Amino acid sequence: MILNTELEYKGNLFPTKIIKYEKNLNVLSFTTENGVILEVTVRRDSILRFRFTTTGIFDNDFSYAITKYASRGYNHLEVTEDDDHYTITTSKLICNISKLDLRTSIYDAKDKSLICEDELGFHWEESYEFGGDVVKMSKTAQPGESYYGLGDKPVDNNLKGKRFENWVTDSYAYGRDTDPIYKTIPFYTALHNKKSYGIFFDNTFRSYFDFCHERRNISSFWAHGGEMNYYFIYGPDMSDVVMNYTDLTGKPHAMPALWALGYHQCKWSYYPESNVKEITAKFRELQIPCDAIYLDIDYMEGFRCFTWSKQYFPDPKRMVKELADDGFKTIVIIDPGIKIDMDYSVFKEGLEKDYFCKRADGPYMKGKVWPGECYFPDFTNPEVREWWADLFKELVEDIGVRGVWNDMNEPAVMDVPGKTFPNDVRHDYDGNQCSHRKAHNVYGMQMARATYQGLKKFSYPNRPFVITRAAYSGTQRYTSSWTGDNVATWDHLNIANLQAQRMCMSGFSFIGSDIGGFAEQPNGELYARWIQLGIFHPFCRTHSSGDHGDQEPWAFGTTITDVVRKFIELRYQLLPYLYTAFWKYAEEGIPILKSLVLYDQYDAQTHYRNDEFVFGEQILACPITGPNLKGRRMYIPIGKWFNFWTDEVVSGGQEIWVDADLDSMPIFVKEGAIIPKYPIQQYVGEKTVEELTLDVYYKEGNEISEVYEDATDGYDYIKGRYSLRNFKFQGKEKEIIIQQHKSGKYITTYKTFRLHFHGLPFKIKEIEIDNVIIPFEELRFKGGTSLKLTKEFTELHIIGE
Ligand code: GLC
16 A cells, blocks of 8 residues: 555545535535545635545545534635636635546635645545555745754644644653654645645545655655544744634643642552652642642552542542642542453443453453553544543542643554554444444543543532643543653754644644653753743643652752742743733733744744744744753844843844853743733632732833732633733833723632832823823832833823933
8 A cells, every 4th residue: 555645646546527516505526437525614714624425425524623612604705617627716725626637726805815735636536455545735835944843743833845644642751753643633734835734634544744744846645544634724824824724623622720730749649648748748848839749650559540649548538638728729630541340340340341452253342451461442433521520529529639741642552563452343433333444532531521621510610720741632621631651852952942833823722841851851951941931931830750769840059940940930920921822812812922933924033933932912932952051142033132131122023142141041031911910829819819910011112911810710801701811011211001991700829919010211200091180109118110000091101201
């Protein structure tokens, strides 16, 4: 069998000429003489779905990736016909379909420029071994085209020149360029001539993407089964492409509780209870903020999920409560493998109810994981997901566990070729029975979904918190994720930076890495530099495998402890800023981290940048990625930026040197930004927020900033009990005007703002709050330039002299 798009096209079959065209509302179907049907669905003006069958009939249309909440609808749809083509026109796109062979070309409806064009277009090869087809698509690369996205690939941002495989794989100590690893997100964004589009190939079989690797001017993608089924998403702004993809595959179903954005401490493993307590006590003693403590597999009885080791954790409920009283949320690991043991209730029940995966000819799928030989629930069966969700009752409702960490859900199997199930294993696939070839890439996603359902049910009225290792497109609806078993090396710090950015531009923003590295041990400098990067990742957790020594913030001596504390404290100060960014992600699909190309695609300098990224909308960060450095060169995007530490203003559009001793890192704030800050707390909720600090960065001109807040947990925000402040900043030579628009019914605990000005070019003379003049001295805070004033204003004038 030919598994790629090899030049000689041996074995390839192609559609022939169109003999029938039908239109059913927004679904247009084109049938060829040799029985191929292309169905084009106009989902939105900028989103077209292309779906092909070679048998004259389509399978049941079912996808785990596409959310039922995705937006639909368009402003304009017209189909015309000439001698050579059918032409579909929407308000954003013009799509030509060749009558000769179904090849398509897509143009921008406004300026008629070519965006994306089939080369061979759809073609296929019959699969002798399994039946069905190997389905393939090839497109012509446009001049200067570059490619981004694709989930957790540990490679540079721009994917051009590379080929990738999608097959979720347990990848202990993977490295740069290891492929595939834990996640399958078959979505990429392309950019040429300043315009961007995306392609989401919604096919769960083993799939491949080739970005001008095999042939310099061709991009292609193909899968070992299933349908050629892809969504074309037009921008032309890359941020719109990513937002639209996220809308299609789903935004997080709930905001995370604010504590989940705090700092998390993990290790394989903290046990027994006395060890857990020692660790948590040390955090409080050293005053290093921390919200979550993790229990890895050793908390269980012989690695049996949903049990507790009597020896190490004799009274988990008491322990979890004591930890909670000290501000720590307990998070436990749950793997998919269920130990074969007739005296173990979860196993017995799974067996009785026939919930475990089976091989093609009937025997159970038996595989070795941590507990020894196991069976594995078929999470693609909705009944099994419900059962699994209910298994969390005791852990969550009775014992008080606040989050669950799903691991090994690729699914990983030890000591077998391929490290997973064999191809013939059967799955329900929500009533669309299939083999593991089709279900493999979604197995972990469905496990995380079932876990999320359980957490949602039993955590109520608190919000659920789940973390998963394996994922397919759409998994972001249910859970956060981490980048798996990385290594304590400088290159891995770089890789973590790339993976977090890449996941964010692949619709999955709640992501972080094992800070410091999972395998091997970092020295203090590497750990400190990694913490500096990690505080800017939406999910912020130190994790390591225990056999390589300690990896707590205090494990590397006091100098490092102080640096780590300083940065974790900064994370806690920035929580309202990060929470606002998360809200924009959950609400609109705006990625929390923006690679520079995503931030400003119109500046060609950004197309190959890897290290710098924008956190939220207005903070630029860049990690120090090597030893013994006292700074680095980095690219500053176009615009003016304040150095976070010195308030020095730099002009973007150039590379500059930035000083960054070990206790610092390059951080910049966009001019005009208003950055909200909370006081440092040891955990979320330790303190009642009595005052919101607003760091105001002067600009001659306008800028908008927002602050989203709510009760930090619970579901009242959905009913309108949130507080959204929109600040419109206008800076003039001797004056600043800040207009505040507040919406939502939540009343924040603080009554005042503390305004702290950066880069003010004038001395403050007087202040006008909603047209009432107040002498500066009355509002002045402790003789400095900061002001303390009511949160209730709608218009604030700062008048200078
Ligand atoms: C896997 C996970 C790792 C975990 C270990 C033991 O290697 O990726 O995070 O600590 O299993 O459960």
